[in-house]
Structures are given as structure tokens and as C-alpha cells.
Amino acid sequence: ELKVEQNPLFLSMQEGKNYTIYCNYSTTSDRLYWYRQDPGKSLESLFVLLSNGAVKQEGRLMASLDTKARLSTLHITAAVHDLSATYFCAVGSGGSNYKLTFGKGTLLTVNP
Amino acid sequence: DTGVSQDPRHKITKRGQNVTFRCDPISEHNRLYWYRQTLGQGPEFLTYFQNEAQLEKSRLLSDRFSAERPKGSFSTLEIQRTEQGDSAMYLCASSLEVPTSGRIHEQYFGPGTRLTVT
Numbered sequence: 001e002l003k004v005e006q007n008p009l010f011l012s013m014q015e016g017k018n019y020t021i022y023c024n025y026s027t028t029s030d031r032l033y034w035y036r037q038d039p040g041k042s043l044e045s046l047f048v049l050l051s052n053g054a055v056k057q058e059g060r061l062m063a064s065l066d067t068k069a070r071l072s073t074l075h076i077t078a079a080v081h082d083l084s085a086t087y088f089c090a091v092g093s094g095g096s097n098y099k100l101t102f103g104k105g106t107l108l109t110v111n112p
Numbered sequence: 113d114t115g116v117s118q119d120p121r122h123k124i125t126k127r128g129q130n131v132t133f134r135c136d137p138i139s140e141h142n143r144l145y146w147y148r149q150t151l152g153q154g155p156e157f158l159t160y161f162q163n164e165a166q167l168e169k170s171r172l173l174s175d176r177f178s179a180e181r182p183k184g185s186f187s188t189l190e191i192q193r194t195e196q197g198d199s200a201m202y203l204c205a206s207s208l209e210v211p212t213s214g215r216i217h218e219q220y221f222g223p224g225t226r227l228t229v230t
Binding site: 033035040042043044045048088090098099100101102103105 | 145153155156160203207209217218219221222226
């Protein structure tokens, strides 16, 4: 059974600081997703990582994938308050990687 | 708005009642998924459809749950004899799967239906 672990689960940081969220998963997959969720809202897709060594960046967020280590990271650079949200990683499994298994999420709070 | 839509957005029901939720996927998407999310957790896979065929059901989906996608477009999720443990956000997602195209199989999520069972 595929297990996805995120850490930390809670992250409080100051504006302007950098930090990294880690996502480990237990079985082979070549498809890793990062989503953002604001309170009471649905999931917003941030990144789709498809291959070993993939790196994608959007604004202050950068995601990477190491399929050999079964590890993905989401790096936050110079955090701003608007980044406060819960971030989920999800791993695809199944014939066309149809089923997503999510981590528990990281609740990020960026303080002024 | 051409995204995934869900109805209703909120549902409060008494234990033992039946409820039905609807999901309208992005129009050209042939795959439709249902997930359940409880407070403080990530979404958990329930079931998915390829066109009108239901291809997998999670062990989370007890006999009280049934999902349909009769014409390969919208889908319904029915919960019979609701229990307090059914209280959760029910999320629908859709994707376009074209195996030979190499296209990214990204799932787009709807706003969810929040169910509260009292």
C-alpha cells in the first residue's frame, strides 16, 4: 500500500524567510503533484513532476523530484503572507497513475 | 466557468437520511474521480470512472455508498443511511486521459460538497 508522508505538518515562518517542505513516498511512482488548499476551499494545482530530477518553479515556490530517493521537496523563497495555506503532495499510482494518494498536508502560516 | 462544479456546496442532514451529490466535470474530460477529505487530513480516493464505467472502488466506499456516471458526463454520489462518520468534504475531480498522446494526466478538482451529519 502506497504511503505518503509530509513533514513538517505545521510550519510557522516569518515573511522573507526560506523553508522547505518534504514529501516521502513508499513505492515507485513517476508522478508527483503539489496542491494548495485555502481554508474551506478546494485544491489548486501547483506543480506536476513527471521524471527523476524534475524541477519546476512558479514565483516563490520551487518543487523538485528525486524518484530514486522517493522524495519531493517544495521550497519556499522569501515567504509572503499570501502563501499561507495548506500544501499537499500527492503521488499517482495505478495503470495511468490515475489514483492519487495524498499526504496529510503542511499547514503553512507566514507571519509579518 | 468551465471548471469542475459540484452541487450542493453544503449539506446538513440527520443521521439515517439519504443524500445525493452531483459533480459536473470539465466537458471534454473522460475521467471522473471522487475523493473524501476529513478535517486535518488529505483527500482519500473513493472511486473513479472512465467515461460511464466505474473502474475502481476504494475499501472506504461501504455498501451504503453508490456512485454513477450514467452517460459519461456528470456523476452522482449517493450515501444511504448516513452516519456521523460520513461528515466530510466530498471532492470531485476530472481529467482527460489520452494514453498515446503523452499528455499530463492532471486532475482538476471541484469546490467540494461539505456534508454534516447531525
